[in-house]
Amino acid sequence: MLRKEQNELLTQTGPGTPMGNMFRSYWLPALLAEELPEPGSPPVRIKLLSERLLAFRDSDGKLGLIDEFCAHRGVSLWFGRNEDGGIRCAYHGWKYDREGQCIDIPSEPAGSGMCGRVKLTSYPLIERGGVLWTYMGEPDKQPPLPEYEFATVPANQSFTSKRFQECNWLQALEGGIDSSHVSFLHSGVLNTDPLFRGSKGNEYNLNDTRPVFEVTENEGGLLIGVRRNAENGNYYWRITPFVMPCFTMIPPRGDHPVHGHFWVPIDDETNWAWSFDYHPVRALRDSEVQAMREGHGIHVTYVPGTFIPSANKTNDYLMDRASQKAGINYSGVSGIAVQDASLQESMGPIVDRTKENLVSTDNGIIMARTRLIRAAKALAEKGVTPPGIDPEHHKIRSAALVLPPDQPYATAAADAMKANPGKAHVSV
Numbered sequence: 001m002l003r004k005e006q007n008e009l010l011t012q013t014g015p016g017t018p019m020g021n022m023f024r025s026y027w028l029p030a031l032l033a034e035e036l037p038e039p040g041s042p043p044v045r046i047k048l049l050s051e052r053l054l055a056f057r058d059s060d061g062k063l064g065l066i067d068e069f070c071a072h073r074g075v076s077l078w079f080g081r082n083e084d085g086g087i088r089c090a091y092h093g094w095k096y097d098r099e100g101q102c103i104d105i106p107s108e109p110a111g112s113g114m115c116g117r118v119k120l121t122s123y124p125l126i127e128r129g130g131v132l133w134t135y136m137g138e139p140d141k142q143p144p145l146p147e148y149e150f151a152t153v154p155a156n157q158s159f160t161s162k163r164f165q166e167c168n169w170l171q172a173l174e175g176g177i178d179s180s181h182v183s184f185l186h187s188g189v190l191n192t193d194p195l196f197r198g199s200k201g202n203e204y205n206l207n208d209t210r211p212v213f214e215v216t217e218n219e220g221g222l223l224i225g226v227r228r229n230a231e232n233g234n235y236y237w238r239i240t241p242f243v244m245p246c247f248t249m250i251p252p253r254g255d256h257p258v259h260g261h262f263w264v265p266i267d268d269e270t271n272w273a274w275s276f277d278y279h280p281v282r283a284l285r286d287s288e289v290q291a292m293r294e295g296h297g298i299h300v301t302y303v304p305g306t307f308i309p310s311a312n313k314t315n316d317y318l319m320d321r322a323s324q325k326a327g328i329n330y331s332g333v334s335g336i337a338v339q340d341a342s343l344q345e346s347m348g349p350i351v352d353r354t355k356e357n358l359v360s361t362d363n364g365i366i367m368a369r370t371r372l373i374r375a376a377k378a379l380a381e382k383g384v385t386p387p388g389i390d391p392e393h394h395k396i397r398s399a400a401l402v403l404p405p406d407q408p409y410a411t412a413a414a415d416a417m418k419a420n421p422g423k424a425h426v427s428v
C-alpha cells in the first residue's frame with residue numbers, strides 16, 4: 001500500500017515532475033526503426049513522457065525528434081512536407097531542421113533575422129538494434145548509448161515489437177516483475193504457445209503455485225528471484241532482472257528465445273509496452289519469427305495501421321467464456337500479452353494504491369517502488385545519478401535454473417545473469 005503522494009510521485013512523468021526528471025536521465029525506446037524506413041519518409045507523431053513530438057528522417061537520412069507544433073501559430077508539423085533537409089509547415093511554409101532550428105520563413109523579407117531566433121525543442125534520436133532511442137534530458141548530461149543485449153546481438157537473432165497500453169506505466173511494469181501471476185493467468189498457454197511450450201520449467205511453474213520471492217538490490221535495479229519446488233528437495237529459480245527505470249526480463253524457458261519488456265510512459269494514463277525476443281547465440285528460426293508476427297509469446301496482432309492490439313478494451317479483449325470454463329485460458333482472454341494488458345487496463349488508468357492489500361508475492365513490486373522513489377528523490381534533492389544509466393547495468397540476463405536448497409541464487413546464478421556475448425542463456 002502506498003500513500004496518495006507516493007502513488008503520484010511514482011506515476012507522474014510529465015515535464016518538471018520528480019519521476020519525469022528521472023526518466024529524462026535515460027535513453028528510452030521511442031520508435032521502431034521500421035517506422036522511419038528511409039530518407040524523407042513520412043514523419044511520425046509520438047507522445048513520450050507527456051510531450052507531443054514529431055520524429056522524422058530527413059532527406060539525408062538523418063534522424064530528428066522535435067516539438068510536434070510549429071512555432072508560428074501552433075499547427076502540427078505532422079502535416080508538413082519532409083523535404084531538402086527539414087520539415088516545412090503546411091500552413092505558411094516555415095521550415096525546421098532535425099534539431100528544431102527554423103531554417104526558412106518564406107513569407108518574411110530576406111535578412112529579417114527572425115528565422116535564426118526560432119528554435120523548437122529537440123532531442124537526439126539514434127538507431128540501435130532496430131529501435132530508435134531518445135534522450136530527453138539536459139544535453140550536458142547525455143549518457144553513453146544503451147547496451148541492452150537484445151539491441152546489440154546481430155539483427156537476425158532479435159525481434160522487437162511495441163503495443164499501445166491504456167494504463168499508467170507503473171501498472172505495466174509491476175506486471176513484469178510479478179512472477180506469481182504466471183501460474184494462474186498464463187497457466188493455459190505455457191504448454192500450448194509455440195514460444196513457451198515444451199520446457200521442463202513449465203512443469204515446475206504449473207505444479208507449485210506458492211512461489212517464494214527473494215528480492216535483492218543490484219547496481220542497476222533489482223534481481224527478483226522466485227523459487228518453486230523441484231525434485232529431490234531442490235528449487236527451481238526464475239530470476240527477473242529489473243533495470244531502472246522500466247526494463248524487465250522474463251526468465252527463459254528451454255532453448256526458446258529469451259524475452260523482456262520496456263514500459264515507457266506516453267503520458268500518465270497510457271504507455272508503450274515494448275516487447276523483445278532474442279537468442280544470445282543463434283539466429284531466430286523462421287517459425288519463431290512467424291509466431292511472433294502472429295501475436296504469440298509476448299507479442300500481439302494489431303488493429304491495421306496502428307499499434308493497438310486487435311483484442312482490446314473496445315471488444316472486451318475477445319473474451320471467450322467457454323475457453324475460460326474449460327480451463328484452456330485461465331481468464332478466457334487469449335495470448336500472454338493481451339492477458340496481461342486486459343487485467344492491467346481493468347485496474348483503471350492509474351490504480352489507487354492506497355487501497356491495495358499486498359502479500360508476500362508482491363515483494364518485487366514493493367522493492368521496485370521503494371527503489372524508484374529513493375532514486376527520484378536522490379536525483380531531485382542531491383543530483384545523484386540514478387541506477388540503470390551506466391551501460392554496464394544493461395548487460396544483464398534473466399535466468400531459470402534448478403539449485404540445491406542451500407545455494408543462494410544471487411551468487412549461484414551470478415554468471416548466468418551476465419550478458420556474455422556468444423554464451424547461451426541459462427534456462428530449464
Ligand code: FES
Nearest residue numbers: 070072073089092
Ligand atoms: S503555423 Fe506553421 S507556418 Fe504558420
Ligand SMILES: [Fe+2]
Nearest residue numbers: 175181186340
Ligand atoms: Fe504476464
